[in-house]
Amino acid sequence: MNIRKIKKILMPHKQKLAIATVIIVVTLVLGASTNYDQQTTHNNKTTATNLNRQLQRTWSKVDTDDIKNAQIAVYDKKTGKVYKFTHGSKNKYPTASIIKVFILTYKMSLGELTDDDKILATQMIEDSDNDATTEMTVSLGGIYQFPKLFQKLDMKNSNINQTWGLTQTTATDQLKLLNELFYRHKIISQSDSNYIINLMNHVNEDQNWGISTGVSDDTVVELKNGWLPLNDNYQNAIVNSIGHVKNDNVNYTIAILSNGGHTQDDGIDYVNALSRATYKTLSK
Missing domain, CATH: 3.40.710.10 (DD-peptidase/beta-lactamase superfamily)
Known part of the structure; x- marks a missing residue:
């Protein structure tokens, strides 16, 4: 089999591999971003809850x-x-x-x-x-x-x-x-x-x-x-x-x-x- 035929056979596989790699990376990034946003929202709620508790205690005293x-x-x-x-x-x-x-x-x-x-x-x-x-x-x-x-x-x-x-x-x-x-x-x-x-x-x-x-x-x-x-x-x-x-x-x-x-x-x-x-x- 000559070199040109080998390239034609291999090229689609390389493209698929590259596309799959991109999809995995994007998925990981988006997943990390979603987790970060969820964590940030949770942290903000926790901060607000704790602050409210502190203020109520302070004001009541x-x-x-x-x-x-x-x-x-x-x-x-x-x-x-x-x-x-x-x-x-x-x-x-x-x-x-x-x-x-x-x-x-x-x-x-x-x-x-x-x-x-x-x-x-x-x-x-x-x-x-x-x-x-x-x-x-x-x-x-x-x-x-x-x-x-x-x-x-x-x-x-x-x-x-x-x-x-x-x-x-x-x-x-x-x-x-x-x-x-x-x-x-x-x-x-x-x-x-x-x-x-x-x-x-x-x-x-x-x-x-x-x-x-x-x-x-x-x-x-x-x-x-x-x-x-x-x-x-x-x-x-x-x-x-x-x-x-x-x-x-x-x-x-x-x-x-x-x-x-x-x-x-x-x-x-x-x-x-x-x-x-x-x-x-x-x-x-």
Whole structure:
């Protein structure tokens, strides 16, 4: 048999062998990839479960002797999960001044701010000025316009009140607003979000408490606090803190709401303690 005939006979066998080898390699690679994806998913679920367990244990240890009702919710960017904890029986909480972030977000969702709007925005967020907030609320058409943005952000547990500071909300609803600003940008653009975030990063020094408590020096915190004593003796106070915490180890949005049965100072101490405990757990 001559060489040409031998080549014709052998060539198909070589091609089949090569194709079979490729199929085996691809199968092994795809199988390894699938196993890796499954393992990664399993590890992420395990991490989220363990983190939830750690946070629940940490939050439950914070002293609540002077606190009647409180709620905390955290969205951890690393795990993509929301973790929440409730003390007491309240389902919804008055916003006090944290509603100012919502109001400014709503205003920006309608179009570009005027120069006068920008002055009001700075006064609302950095100074927590109530008159500026009322003026901007009026420019929106009043509090009865709020449900439009509640619906867009899927804030199903938030309801208006005749007084904007007594608007009812939950910690998880506040995360939906915060996540829009810090991660999603579906209702307003990233540049508009950054405008609000910059204001939250420059609140007056006397308002720099709450979720900024207990974080490391390299941490960037954007926040808005709300506080409102419901009687002349500073009893039964509303004390809330919302915002975003980020450094090389952590990246999360957080909302802490509290009211009922405590003084304003008690509420601030409790919110500070929750913030400190949260950061310590998430930064491990």
